[in-house]
Amino acid sequence: MHPKVDSPTEVIPLVPDPPPRRRSTVKWLAGGIVVVIAAVAAGIVVTRHRASGQPAAPGPSAVETVKLERRDLSTTKQLDGSIGFGASRPLAGHTEATVTWLPAVGATIKRGQQLFRADDKPVSLFYGRMPLYRPIAGRQLVGRDVRIVADNLRALGYGIGNQPSVGERVTRTEPAPVASAAPAAGKAPETPPAAAKSTTVKVRKGDGVLTTGLIAAIKDWQQDRGLPVTGRIAVGDVEVLPGAIRVDALAVQPGSPANGPLMSVTSTRKVITVPAELGDAAVLERGKAVTVTLPDDRTVKARISSVGRTLAAPEGAVADGEPTMTVAVTVDDPKAIADLDSADVRVNVAGTTVEDVLAAPIEALIALTEGGYAVQGPGGLVAVKTGMFADGWVEISGAGLDAGTDVVVAS
Incomplete structure (x- = not known):
């Protein structure tokens, strides 16, 4: 005969012993929480006494689920x-003069602007891929260095006239050497001076020609810059660099020779x-x-x-x-x-990429002690094969799984 129980009772589910087969202990990957998968027998309850007024235990919490997706995955x-x-590089002057002005550190210098002043004359920046290694002087001079001058003056707004086409031949006349003084009395005459020499040159791709129009443009540019108007550009009158520069550091001070390293510069980008x-x-x-x-x-x-x-x-x-x-x-x-x-x-550099694969959040994976992984779907555990892991997702495949399938994730 049971004793009489006056206090209220609490109903709790009874978890039966596992069936007589190998049990699988599984772990949620996220947070290292261990979850033991066991079936709960429905409808089996026991009673226990609790003090009057003690609150009832809360019911089971709802699990969080997400839907499987088809997406591209990339290792990163x-x-x-x-x-x-970027890396700095040295900039040297090439004129026999004295530095009289230098730009400030951090200054940006573009095409046509002065890099520094030598003997109080501006040395300008031109854009190009090679330095001016010889004087740009003498009508019909041909070369890639002439093309640099032509391209820069045109870009600065000066009209240079028409340039000969590639394959066209131009004739340049070298001036005759200056005659030496007459020989002294009783001495044999020296070799007669050579006559002016004409040279015909074929214009190649990338060449420019120092035409009358280009010489006029040089004079206009020299006048605008406050330079002697000669129609010729000497080595060191301009410095040629691939593009605009930023002054990173100065190597000398005003008063130093202008034919050596002056500063270090970087790209402006x-x-x-x-x-x-x-x-x-x-x-x-x-x-x-x-x-x-x-x-x-x-x-x-x-x-x-x-x-x-x-x-x-x-x-x-x-x-x-x-x-x-x-x-x-x-x-x-x-x-x-x-x-x-x-x-x-x-x-972030992308490596291997797989496209349009079934993927689940990594938190949905369950690691089995006997090896492999599973996910908890609507019908229970489903063993899965994993592929690429990337950006918090993992490529999976398993029986009955497809995009839109709900799976449980660790919370």
Whole structure:
């Protein structure tokens, strides 16, 4: 005979012993929470006494589910980089004169503007791929250096007239040497002076010709710049660089000779410099699209502009540090980093990509002690085969699974 129970009773589910077969202990990957999968027998309850007024135990909490998706997955290599203006390079003057003025550090100098002043005359910047190695003088002078002068004056708004076409032949007449003094009495006459020499040259691709129109343009430019109007450009009157420059540091002060290193300069466009190890070379190719994560967690599109081929020990590293090569990255929209002259960033380089695969959040995976993985679907555990892991998702395949299937995730 049961004793009389005056206090209220609480109904709790009874978890029976597992059936006599091998049990699988499974672990949720997220947070390392261990979950033991067991069937709960429906309708079996027991009673226990609880004190009057004690609150009832809360009911079972709802599980969180997500739907499987079909999506593209890519492995991503993250590299540390820094925003700056790239490597600096020295700039030297080539005129026999004295430096009388230098630009300020940080100044930007563009085509036609003065780089420095020598003997109080401006030395201007022209754009090009080779220096002026000889005087640009003498009508019908032909060469790529003449083309540099022609292209820059045209870009600065000066009319240079028509240039001879590629394949056309032009004749240049060299002036006759100055005759020497008459021989003294009783001495044999010296060799008679040579006559003026004419040379015919074929205009090649990339050549320019110092025509009458181009000489007139040089004179107009010289007058506008406050230079002696001669119609000729001497070595050192201009300096030729690939594009606009930013002054990074000065090497001399006014009063120094103008025919040596004067300053170091950089590009005006900001670049992201990445010291990459040799093992990363496989995914680093010039022109490859990447993304850059900025200090404020914004992500911007970018592209690898150059990949160095020289390995060097990391700056400030110990002797046994991994050697690195320098990779330059430029953002697609320079305005995105206009306010950052210096900052540490992350460069995200995509590696292998799989397209249109069934994927689940990594938190949905359950690791089985006997090996392999499963997900908890509407009908129970489903063993899955995993593929690529990327960006918090994992490629899976399993019986009855498809896009839109609900699976349980660890909360």
